[in-house]
Amino acid sequence: MSLQGATQLRARLTAIKQSFKPIGRAWAESTIQVMRPQSPHRTGRGAASFRVKNATQKRATVSAIYYMAILDKGSKAHTIVPRKAKTLRFEVGGKAVFARRVNIRARQGTHFALRAAKEALRRNPMAEQLIKEWNSAA
Numbered sequence: 573m574s575l576q577g578a579t580q581l582r583a584r585l586t587a588i589k590q591s592f593k594p595i596g597r598a599w600a601e602s603t604i605q606v607m608r609p610q611s612p613h614r615t616g617r618g619a620a621s622f623r624v625k626n627a628t629q630k631r632a633t634v635s636a637i638y639y640m641a642i643l644d645k646g647s648k649a650h651t652i653v654p655r656k657a658k659t660l661r662f663e664v665g666g667k668a669v670f671a672r673r674v675n676i677r678a679r680q681g682t683h684f685a686l687r688a689a690k691e692a693l694r695r696n697p698m699a700e701q702l703i704k705e706w707n708s709a710a
Contacts, residue, residue, distance in 0.1 A: 580710035583710055600692075621635075649678040
């Protein structure tokens with residue numbers, strides 16, 4: 573004795589299991605579109621660096637240049653000291669300044685990536701894609 577419709581059910585469950593890859597890629601691409609205008613930018617290099625790194629059955633990853641994570645999450649207070657020279661040199665107001673160490677204040681994050689991901693999820697409802705996959709599998 574066998575269960576009627578078992579093969580169709582198995583096909584539908586497999587289709588749902590495989591459906592996250594295109595859904596995740598669409599969500600990641602939409603996140604990038606929302607994130608670009610929301611991200612802090614001085615030159616535009618950081619916003620231009622947003623890319624979909626990968627989309628697998630488990631997750632979709634958006635990557636960017638390293639300092640965008642610092643702007644998004646913030647940073648702790650820290651001290652910068654020279655490694656090879658005795659002093660640091662930088663410019664403030666067009667004048668050269670020399671210092672043995674520089675104390676950097678803590679910076680609060682802007683959390684633009686989380687806001688963009690939530691907005692992209694709202695714009696791309698997954699239910700429609702799941703229903704389409706379910707119906708087309710059997």
